[in-house]
Amino acid sequence: MKAQKGFTLIELMIVIAIIGILASVAIPQYKTYTTRAQTGPELVGAVRPLQLALAEYAAIEQKLPTSATELVQWSTGEVANCLGHVKNVAYTYSSATAGVITATTYGAGETADTACTGAGPTSEPEMQGKTLVIDVTVNTNGAVRFAVDATNSTVPAKFLPKIG
Known part of the structure; x- marks a missing residue:
């Protein structure tokens, strides 16, 4: 009996x-x-x-x-911080225990x-002109919690960073 050498055509097609x-x-x-590795960080x-x-302020107060003007150790904006693909970061006060951080990326052509x-702008069109919304909450002891708001963020869900 002759020994078989090599693979049959069907075996090669299965592998392919x-x-x-x-x-x-x-x-x-x-x-x-x-895309996530380029824009998330x-x-x-x-x-x-x-x-x-915000955490330092909440721990003391x-x-x-x-308003963000009370945070004397922090300034916002592209000119002050050169934020790469992020155009601006802003803080909005909601109440003594809640606020919102908003980060906006450059849009195409900006x-x-x-x-x-x-x-x-990033070379990834899916991340151009997007907004990341982070909810901020503080308890009575000054402990702050940050949570990405996937509902109000325009960043696609698959690219949302983990922020805690």
Whole structure:
């Protein structure tokens, strides 16, 4: 009896089909991953100084400030902070125990201040001109909680950063 050498045509076709199925799943996931890796850290990095300033204020005062001007250790805006793909970060007072942080990315065609190298719209169209909304709450002891508001954010759900 002669020993079989190599693979049959059907075996090779099965292997190619399996590779095709895996690639059809992996490629879109990879695109999501790379977009998230490019934009997520910039959104989080732009919001962190304001989160820290709010947490410090709340720890001392046991309430949230009525406006961002009370946070003397924090300033907002592209010119002051060169926030990369994030155009602006703002704080809105709701009550002594609640507020909102809003981070807005550059839209297509918008230009950043010339002093900020690398700032401007991201190359990812899904993240251009989007808004990230973070709800801020403080308890009577001054402990602050931050939660991404997926309902009011225009950032696609798959790109929302984890902020806590």
